[in-house]
Amino acid sequence: MIKLSAIQLCSVPDVDENLQLIEQYINELLQIDTGNKHIILLPECCLFFGGKETDQLILAQKVNNNNRLINLLSHLAKKYQVTLVAGTIPLLTDCGEKFFNASCVFSPKGELIGR
Numbered sequence: 001m002i003k004l005s006a007i008q009l010c011s012v013p014d015v016d017e018n019l020q021l022i023e024q025y026i027n028e029l030l031q032i033d034t035g036n037k038h039i040i041l042l043p044e045c046c047l048f049f050g051g052k053e054t055d056q057l058i059l060a061q062k063v064n065n066n067n068r069l070i071n072l073l074s075h076l077a078k079k080y081q082v083t084l085v086a087g088t089i090p091l092l093t094d095c096g097e098k099f100f101n102a103s104c105v106f107s108p109k110g111e112l113i114g115r
Contacts, residue, residue: 005029006041011049015059018047019072026080037108038082045101046087047073060090060099070104070112078110 007025011018026040047069048059062068069089077084088101105114 001036002039003033003036004039004041005033006043008043009046011043011045011047013048013055015047015069018049019076022046023076026076026082030080030082038080039085040082041085042087044087047089056090057097057099060092061096073104074106074110074112077106077108081108083108 007022007029009018009021009025022042029040030038048056059069073084073086073089076082084106086104086106088103090099091102092099102115104112107113
């Protein structure tokens with residue numbers, strides 16, 4: 001059986017704090033419901049919320065340069081063997097001066113399978 005779960009949280013402008021909380025919730029969810037495959041949905045702006053637009057642009061530039069956020073979410077999906085739909089994260093536009101928000105979907109193997 002496949003279980004669909006939505007994680008609700010109040011994201012803050014601290015990526016590491018949000019990731020720690022997301023991992024805690026995923027871990028708690030999987031301890032309660034073992035033996036099923038899971039699709040886990042994270043809310044909009046799950047990794048960064050409440051900062052200035054310039055802060056989000058800087059974050060998008062970092063994502064573009066080193067894919068840190070993508071790699072961290074991929075790691076969570078793989079570690080917990082879940083399909084993870086990560087609300088929205090800021091990504092850089094082609095011109096590099098603006099950002100847009102996109103949802104990213106990761107397979108249980110940690111592969112980015114949708115955006």
